[in-house]
Amino acid sequence: MxxxxxxxxxxxxxxxxxxxxxxxxxxxxxxxxxxxxxxxxxxxxxxxxxxxxxxxxxxxxxxxxxxxxxxxxxxxxxxxxxxxxxxxxxxxxxxxxxxxxxxxxxxxxxxxxxxxxxxxxxxxxxxxxxxxxxxxxxxxxxxxxxxxxxxxxxxxxxxxxxxxxTPGMLWPKVENEKSGYRLATTGAIKDTAISHDDVAFFAVDYLLKTYPERLAERFSLAEIPATEIEFLEIAGTKRGCLGRGGRVDIERISTLLLNELRSGQLGQITLETPEMMEQELIDVEKQKAEKAKKEEERKQQRKNKK
Ligand SMILES: Nc1nc2c(ncn2[C@@H]2O[C@H](COP(=O)(O)OP(=O)(O)O)[C@@H](O)[C@H]2O)c(=O)[nH]1
Ligand SMILES: [Mg+2]
CATH class of the missing domain: 3.40.50.300 (P-loop containing nucleotide triphosphate hydrolases)
Known part of the structure; x- marks a missing residue:
């Protein structure tokens, strides 16, 4: 992304x-x-x-x-x-x-x-x-x-x-990809910036792990689906988000799910914890170090060629 x-x-x-x-x-x-x-x-x-x-x-x-x-x-x-x-x-x-x-x-x-x-x-x-x-x-x-x-x-x-x-604008974090998705999930980032189904996949993945009972209740699910796509297919069918040939319109059910999440209809939901943050801060640093190392190697290669 x-x-x-x-x-x-x-x-x-x-x-x-x-x-x-x-x-x-x-x-x-x-x-x-x-x-x-x-x-x-x-x-x-x-x-x-x-x-x-x-x-x-x-x-x-x-x-x-x-x-x-x-x-x-x-x-x-x-x-x-x-x-x-x-x-x-x-x-x-x-x-x-x-x-x-x-x-x-x-x-x-x-x-x-x-x-x-x-x-x-x-x-x-x-x-x-x-x-x-x-x-x-x-x-x-x-x-x-x-x-x-x-x-x-x-x-x-x-x-x-x-x-x-505040005079002017202060932008959110952009280093951590997960933060980007969470900002999009809450609606802090303009809807046009990333596609709804991409954001919905992220949100459903998190909700299935953290608040599965909320999804089950809201969408009257007998069982908790195993994957994001499975959930979106079932939820889309239940809500009549169907496209051509009666297939589930993933974009439509994604938009609907995000709207319900943002307006609190799925209940009170928090998308991150201090523990998640601490782990992600470590991950981001690692990624940065790896990127710097690769960059250095590339430079070295170029030098050697000359
Ligand atoms: N549910 C809920 N919405 C809020 C609350 N505070 C602000 N909002 C909504 O969040 C949106 C952004 O608020 P705004 O004050 O314009 O944010 P700003 O860009 O930081 O100045 C608006 O739609 C507000 O109605 C709150 O306590 N609860
Ligand atoms: Mg304002």
Whole structure:
């Protein structure tokens, strides 16, 4: 799978962020609770340096509560980062983030200073929704399609906080192919970037292993199918996704399955765990080393020919 869905602009965003960073007291890193690892922006660590930071896991209504707890504990115990899961279903809980920000940035003698808080995260994780809920009114544009927020926005909250929306775009991880598929599964990546059946195969493979009972229940299956294609054939027949000659239209059932998964109709599902992440980070490093080694060998061969 090619992973070049994202145009450049990264350099511009980095520059714009670095310009306002000196006045920022705290960063809210916004992540999708279903994919806390894959919805990271690889640059945030580097841009933020030693700045105070909290992680907010959005859309927790769609994520597996048990795994959300795992992630929160992981960040707390392994990285000492305060992490809060939120959902638009509980706006009060979102508004409590203001108090958390104040608690984390002690104001020594200056009790009345406004806290400057920057919201950072990849497109479509719910940054604008978060800002609107914190502000108690609709200021930032939200949308199902990624990449809506463009310029820098500053929003003054009642409780001594100035919110800064991320200027420019921050792209998700593209090094790990699995992350790419997970981003596509949740809909964070535009539908046109990869074909639906390719993404659906990935999703079904994971669901068959991790949440087989959900598939069985949703599609009234007597038995759990052994393979992705077997599942899609059965599910497609049940839902009447048939094409010419009565054969299952894989693209159609794939689209239907992804829509149901994204809207929570398959229940609360998380697509990755801290353990999976740690293993994949090792795998990615190995792949990179192998690639570098091959490149070196090729260079050597070329030299020898001369
Ligand atoms: N189910 C659910 N959807 C949410 C939640 N927060 C945001 N969304 C949806 O996620 C999509 C992207 O949100 P948006 O705020 O525009 O993301 P941004 O690109 O990061 O600013 C929108 O369709 C929101 O309605 C949530 O807590 N639960
Ligand atoms: Mg936005």
């Amino acid at each position: 090619a992973i070049q869905w994202f145009p450049g602009h990264m350099h511009k965003s980095r520059k714009a962020i670095k310009e306002i960073l000196p006045i920022i007291d705290l960063i809210i890193e916004v992540l999708d609770a279903r994919i806390p690892y894959s919805s990271e922006n690889p640059m945030i660590d580097e841009i933020c340096g030693e700045k105070k930071r909290i992680k907010v896991l959005t859309k927790s209504d769609l994520a597996d509560p048990e795994l959300t707890s795992c992630w929160i504990n992981y960040y707390k115990n392994k990285h000492q980062i305060t992490t809060q899961a939120v959902t638009t279903e509980k706006p009060d809980q979102i508004r409590q983030l203001s108090q958390l920000c104040h608690k984390l940035v002690p104001q020594n003698n200056n009790q009345h200073k406004t806290l400057n808080v920057m919201i950072m995260g990849i497109p479509n994780v719910g940054k604008s929704t978060l800002i609107n809920t914190l502000a108690g009114k609709s200021i930032a544009k939200t949308g199902n399609e990624p990449a809506i927020t463009k310029g820098l926005q500053k929003i003054k909250l009642d409780d001594g906080i100035m919110l800064f929306d």
